[in-house]
Amino acid sequence: MARLADWLLALPILLPLLACAGGAALRASPRAQRALTAFAALAMLFASAALVAVVHPGGPIASQMGDWAPPFGITLVADRLAASLVLITAVMYAACALAARGDAELGEAEPLWHPLLGALVMGVAGAFLAGDLFNLYVWFEVMLIASFGLLVLNAGAAGRDAAVKYAVLNLVATSVFLIAIGLAYGLAGTLNLADLARRLPEVPNQGAVAAVAFLLLAAFAAKAAVFPLFFWLPASYHTAPAPVGAIFAALLTKVGVYALIRLFTLVFPGELPWVGPLIGIAAALTMVIGVLGAAAHWEIRRILSFHIISQIGYMLVGIAIATPLALAGAVLYMLHHIVVKANLFLAAGAIRRAGGSFSLAALGGLWRRDPWLGLLFAIPALSLAGLPPLSGFWAKLLVARSGFEAEWYWLAAVALGTGILTLYSMLKIWLEAFWKAAPEGVAEPPALAGAERLWLLAPVAALGLVTLVIGLWTEPFAAFALAAGEELRARDAYIAAVLGGTP
Amino acid sequence: MEILLALLFGVLLAGAVYLLLARSLPRVIVGLLLLGNAANIAILAGGRVLGTAPPLVSPGAQALAAGAANPLPQALVLTAIVISFGLTAFVMVLAWSVWKGEAVVDAEALRSAEPPALPSTDPVEAAEAEPRAEAR
Amino acid sequence: MKESLILRSSARYVLWTSLAVSLFILLRGHNEPGGGFIGGLVGALGFVFHALALGQGATRRVLRLDPLAWAGIGLLAAALAGLPALLHHGEPFLTQQWLAGTPIGTALLFDVGVYLVVVGFALAFVLPFLEE
Numbered sequence: 001m002a003r004l005a006d007w008l009l010a011l012p013i014l015l016p017l018l019a020c021a022g023g024a025a026l027r028a029s030p031r032a033q034r035a036l037t038a039f040a041a042l043a044m045l046f047a048s049a050a051l052v053a054v055v056h057p058g059g060p061i062a063s064q065m066g067d068w069a070p071p072f073g074i075t076l077v078a079d080r081l082a083a084s085l086v087l088i089t090a091v092m093y094a095a096c097a098l099a100a101r102g103d104a105e106l107g108e109a110e111p112l113w114h115p116l117l118g119a120l121v122m123g124v125a126g127a128f129l130a131g132d133l134f135n136l137y138v139w140f141e142v143m144l145i146a147s148f149g150l151l152v153l154n155a156g157a158a159g160r161d162a163a164v165k166y167a168v169l170n171l172v173a174t175s176v177f178l179i180a181i182g183l184a185y186g187l188a189g190t191l192n193l194a195d196l197a198r199r200l201p202e203v204p205n206q207g208a209v210a211a212v213a214f215l216l217l218a219a220f221a222a223k224a225a226v227f228p229l230f231f232w233l234p235a236s237y238h239t240a241p242a243p244v245g246a247i248f249a250a251l252l253t254k255v256g257v258y259a260l261i262r263l264f265t266l267v268f269p270g271e272l273p274w275v276g277p278l279i280g281i282a283a284a285l286t287m288v289i290g291v292l293g294a295a296a297h298w299e300i301r302r303i304l305s306f307h308i309i310s311q312i313g314y315m316l317v318g319i320a321i322a323t324p325l326a327l328a329g330a331v332l333y334m335l336h337h338i339v340v341k342a343n344l345f346l347a348a349g350a351i352r353r354a355g356g357s358f359s360l361a362a363l364g365g366l367w368r369r370d371p372w373l374g375l376l377f378a379i380p381a382l383s384l385a386g387l388p389p390l391s392g393f394w395a396k397l398l399v400a401r402s403g404f405e406a407e408w409y410w411l412a413a414v415a416l417g418t419g420i421l422t423l424y425s426m427l428k429i430w431l432e433a434f435w436k437a438a439p440e441g442v443a444e445p446p447a448l449a450g451a452e453r454l455w456l457l458a459p460v461a462a463l464g465l466v467t468l469v470i471g472l473w474t475e476p477f478a479a480f481a482l483a484a485g486e487e488l489r490a491r492d493a494y495i496a497a498v499l500g501g502t503p
Numbered sequence: 504m505e506i507l508l509a510l511l512f513g514v515l516l517a518g519a520v521y522l523l524l525a526r527s528l529p530r531v532i533v534g535l536l537l538l539g540n541a542a543n544i545a546i547l548a549g550g551r552v553l554g555t556a557p558p559l560v561s562p563g564a565q566a567l568a569a570g571a572a573n574p575l576p577q578a579l580v581l582t583a584i585v586i587s588f589g590l591t592a593f594v595m596v597l598a599w600s601v602w603k604g605e606a607v608v609d610a611e612a613l614r615s616a617e618p619p620a621l622p623s624t625d626p627v628e629a630a631e632a633e634p635r636a637e638a639r
Numbered sequence: 640m641k642e643s644l645i646l647r648s649s650a651r652y653v654l655w656t657s658l659a660v661s662l663f664i665l666l667r668g669h670n671e672p673g674g675g676f677i678g679g680l681v682g683a684l685g686f687v688f689h690a691l692a693l694g695q696g697a698t699r700r701v702l703r704l705d706p707l708a709w710a711g712i713g714l715l716a717a718a719l720a721g722l723p724a725l726l727h728h729g730e731p732f733l734t735q736q737w738l739a740g741t742p743i744g745t746a747l748l749f750d751v752g753v754y755l756v757v758v759g760f761a762l763a764f765v766l767p768f769l770e771e
Contacts, residue, residue, distance in 0.1 A: 006725060010732040017718050024711025067724075067734040115711065134579055148593050160601050162616040164528065167594045171535050172523065174590075178542035178583055185576070186549030239616050298624070362627035426521045441628030557672070585676070592764060 005061040008054060009076040012086045012125040015040045016093065020118030033114040034101075041094040044125075048087040055083040056480060059487070060497035062131060068248045070499050071192030075131030079494055080484035081331055082364060085258060088338050089128070089251060091466065092120045095459040096247040099346050102455025104353070105241040109153040113243075116153070119146035120247065127255045131498055133181050133191040136259065138175070140223070144170055147252060150244045151236060162236035169232035173222035180215035187212065194498035196267050197491060213268045213275065217260070224256030226316060227286040230309045234293065237308070238301035238358075242349025245301060250309055250342035256335055257315045259332060263487040264319055265366035266495075279412050287313030287418040294425045298360045300348045300433070303425055304341070307384065311337050316397050317415055321406045328485030329398035331475065336383070336470060338393040343380040343463035350456045351377065351433055356445040360429065366439030370448060373436045376457060379464040380431065383471065391408035391470035394478060416460065425459035508548035515541035528598045528608045532591065539587035543580045550576030643692075650692035650771035654701070657685025665754050669742065675750035679757025685767055686758070695769045698762075713755025722751035 019040035055061060060079040064070055080087070100106055106113055123143030130136040153162045185191055186210055188199040200209055222229035233253070237245055264275060290310025290476065294303045301456045315337070318330025347356065354370055355363040367374045383390035396419060403412030438444070448456070470477050487493060522534030524630050552569035558577070561568065602608055607616075661682035668674025690698040702709065723745055724734035726760040 003729065003731075006731045010721070010725065014718060014721075014732075017714065018579050021711045021714035021718065024707045026711075027705055027708055051581065063731045065733045067730050101711055115707070134582075138582065138586070141590070145589065145593070148590075152597070156615075157604055158615040160597060160615075161605060161613040163597055164601060164610070165616075166596070167590070167597060168531055168535065171587075171590055172538065174537070175538040175587075178539075179545045181579075182545030182547075182549040183547075185546065185579075222625060235617055244552075298629070315707065354519060357629070359629040360624045361624050364626075441627045539725075559671075589760075596764070 003063070004054065006063045008047065008051045009063040009078060009129060012051065012090070012129065013076075013122055013142060015044040016118040016122035017049065018118075020115045023118055023447040027111045027115075030110055030253060031142060033111065033248075037097045037114050037118065039461070041090065041097050042482055044121075045088040046367040046443060047088075047351065048083070048090045048125075051078055051446075052080075052083045052087050055080055056483070060494045064496045071132070071190050071195035074135050075192060075194075075498055076129045077131040077194075077494065077498055078129055079497075080480065080487050081258070081261065084331070084335060084480065085128045085254070086125050087333055089121060089124050091463075092250045092342055093117070094246060095342060095346070095463055096250075097241045098351070098462075099246065099456070099459040100243040103241055103349060105154065105349075106243065107154065112149065112153060116146050116149045117247065119143075120150065120251070124251045124255055128258060131193055133184060133193060133196070134392065135365055137177055137181060138258065140174065140197045140255070143255065144174065147248065150248070151240055151482065153244065153350055154241065155239070159239045162239040166232050166236035166455065169222070170370050173219050173229070176215055176222075177219035180212050181220060183208065183215070184212045193262065193266055194495040194499065195215075195493060198268075198499075200270065203438035209268075210274075211265075213272055215276070216263055216278075218257045219391065220256045220263070221282065222256075224253045224260065224312050224316075225284050225286075225309050226312060227289050227309070230286070230290075233309060234302065234305045239297065242346060242352070246342040246349075246476040247347035248306065249345045253308060253312055254315075254338055256333060257312060257319075257330075260316070260319055261488065263470050265322070266491050269489075269491065272418060276320050276322060279316050280408065282312045283316035283320055283438065284411055284414045285313075286310065286316060287414055291418050291425070295421065295428075298432075300351060300360065300429055301345070302360045304344050304348060307422065307425065308341060310422065311341070311384070313359075313418070314396065314399050314415060317403060317408075317411055320411065321402055321408055322489075323402055324482070324485040324489045325398065326402035326485070326490045328478075328481040329395065329402050331484045332398055333395040335477070335481075336395040336467070339463050339466050340380045340383050340392065341469075343460055343467065344377075344384065345457075346378045346460050346463070347373070347380065350448070350460060353445070353452075353456060354448040358444065360432035360443050362439060363433040364436045366436075373448075373456065374430075376460045376464055377434070378430065379467055381426040382423075383467045385426050386419045387423070389471045391467045391474075394471065396472045398478070398481070427462040508544055508552070508610055512541050512544045512548065515544065526610050528601070532594055532598060535594065536587075536591055539583070539591070540566065542587075543583055546576050546579050546583065550579075563581040572585055646692045650689045654685045654689040657688070658682055661685070665750060667771075668750060670745070675753030676757055679754040680761065681756045682754070683761035687769075690766060690769045695766045696700055698766065700769075702762070706759045706766060708759070710756045710759025712751045712762065713753070713757075713759060716755065717749050717752030720745040720752065 023033045023034045053117050055078055060077060062075055062077045065074040098111060123139050123146055124138035125141060127136055130139050140211055148167055151166060152159060155163060181191065182184050187203050188196055190196060190199055203209055223232040236247055240248065287310050290306050290313065294306035299302045315330045318326040336454055350373055352358050355366050357363055383392040384397040386392040400412045400415050506527045519534045519537035519541055520538065525531060552571040553573050556571045558567055558571045558574035607613060661678040664673040664681060665675055686698055714753035721733035723736045724730040725732055728736065734742055735746055
């Protein structure tokens with residue numbers, strides 16, 4: 001029998017790969033594609049849950065692809081952070097696959113949706129599990145290629161414009177990442193993350209190490225849509241169909257945040273004095289600019305897109321402060337935000353179907369027409385704003401408390417102020433779309449009913465339930481996040497799991 | 504040799520930045536190509552130029568002969584070339600379809616996704632301004 | 640271009656010759672320079688030539704399956720090549736396995752998969768542009 005770790009680390013990548021390859025081979029039969037995607041998503045859920053169960057008490061595990069000795073081969077590693085993110089990725093995979101059943105906009109693009117979704121999930125899971133810098137690059141590209149394809153599914157003029165900006169800005173960020181890889185390899189002679197962590201402090205030219213760190217910071221900040229490198233995100237996310245928007249909003253930027261956490265806790269831990277304050281300032285500006293951008297918009301998806309940027313700022317606060325508590329806050333915030341943001345985008349799709357528009361001016365009276373939709377929208381909206389007892393409250397609490405404990409008062413104050421402005425945006429959507437009377441002269445779409453309503457609302461309800469569970473039964477999630485934060489600071493376990501006893 | 508590669512890297516990077524700042528999409532795409540090649544040169548230079556013999560282990564031997572090139576940067580660069588080739592091809596197809604659809608190659612003029620005007624507060628106008636599924 | 644008699648009548652021979660050459664390159668990659676990637680590109684080149692001469696409809700008939708379906712089959716084959724190590728030998732994913740005493744192993748299956756992926760994706764990108 002193979003070691004359990006080998007199986008658990010290969011499966012979260014293999015299962016979406018199966019859905020991607022099988023989905024491409026079975027293009028002619030949508031029914032077979034759906035069955036394959038459903039199987040892959042469910043199996044990935046179980047496999048990644050098992051991965052979390054192994055990692056949570058047991059600590060990091062690693063597997064060397066092709067049995068090449070570390071640090072020469074490709075390593076897959078999972079610690080608590082990576083394992084929990086893979087699990088939440090599987091949840092998103094299942095939810096978005098389900099939501100696609102009810103989405104009319106995808107329509108005839110469905111034969112391409114299944115393989116592309118599989119490829120995107122594979123890229124995301126691979127990036128979370130990658131143990132070396134170049135492998136991380138490759139998974140980023142897999143994710144990027146799939147997201148290009150998904151963005152132009154059924155695209156009209158707006159979708160093509162958006163895709164051009166998205167593609168060019170992301171390619172520039174990727175090239176910067178690749179240049180940094182070349183320089184890091186030149187300095188340390190290795191690209192394995194654990195090995196880099198050991199070798200980089202011994203490099204004589206520490207100025208060059210700082211340059212590599214800055215290049216990587218810039219590249220991943222662009223991927224994570226951090227101020228001032230976020231312009232690709234509000235230019236593109238609002239043009240995609242609802243399930244595509246949901247999986248983008250949930251996962252893509254978070255892979256950038258994950259890479260930042262991994263690099264600045266494992267590879268460059270606290271040796272560069274400028275990193276913390278720089279990320280702190282970027283975090284504050286990201287939160288403020290994002291939430292102000294959202295306040296200026298009247299289209300639901302554009303409001304939500306700007307809120308993604310603003311929420312990324314909270315995760316950066318954790319990286320800037322970098323105490324175990326702050327990192328725990330960042331971890332909990334990522335898990336909470338992935339669920340909530342995907343849920344809001346799916347709910348926006350349902351609002352569009354029920355009310356006929358994404359534009360707040362053209363919407364109205366939805367509370368009278370479908371109160372359940374209103375309730376299901378309110379759960380993630382209030383959680384995003386951080387109202388107790390929902391998941392966002394606990395995540396914000398951890399982040400703000402770590403800020404006060406580490407005496408970063410101004411950053412904590414900005415974080416709390418941003419929460420109030422977030423609440424304003426969410427109330428705006430609520431009041432305009434649900435509460436005010438339906439506007440005169442706008443054609444009302446046919447009522448949302450029957451099977452279509454079920455397909456549209458089931459994933460929204462399921463993700464809302466996850467938010468409620470994290471909010472009301474916080475204890476195990478907070479304990480997990482704290483353990484993950486401790487583990488990130490004490491990096492020896494990770495290095496030992498990858499390199500074992502090799503010198 | 505490394506100095507030559509470093510110079511080449513600088514020249515490619517400068518050209519790439521110059522082209523990327525242009526407003527015309529075809530120039531931007533050429534800029535992306537140059538940027539990708541600059542990155543490949545960086546990896547190649549990072550791996551040091553040890554020799555020029557192909558890095559193949561001869562039958563019976565256990566290690567590379569002296570004077571063989573470092574195989575790892577070659578593998579990395581090959582992967583990176585394939586990826587950047589694919590992505591650039593995608594962007595070219597995209598720019599071509601934008602040009603076919605809207606007769607536009609100016610990045611500043613790509614405004615369908617982000618209209619410059621303030622959003623309308625009139626319900627009927629707002630409903631009509633929205634891109635429809637049928638129009639796609 | 641379709642009017643050129645030489646191009647049209649040579650297209651079939653060029654296609655089969657380039658496929659034969661590409662298979663040779665694929666197998667040569669076992670111990671010498673070559674392999675699935677470069678072989679796949681040479682094979683795709685033959686198909687593109689065929690489509691230029693006879694139109695993409697004729698090429699799709701030769702292919703029988705959609706190019707993306709070929710790419711999917713290739714991806715499945717490459718992934719499959721990693722499984723014997725996990726299933727039977729207790730080694731990590733993708734560890735090389737040999738058929739007892741022969742030079743045939745999972746690496747060959749992997750390379751064939753790469754070959755199909757390259758041919759499939761290259762044609763999926765190029766063929767729609769040869770419509771007119």
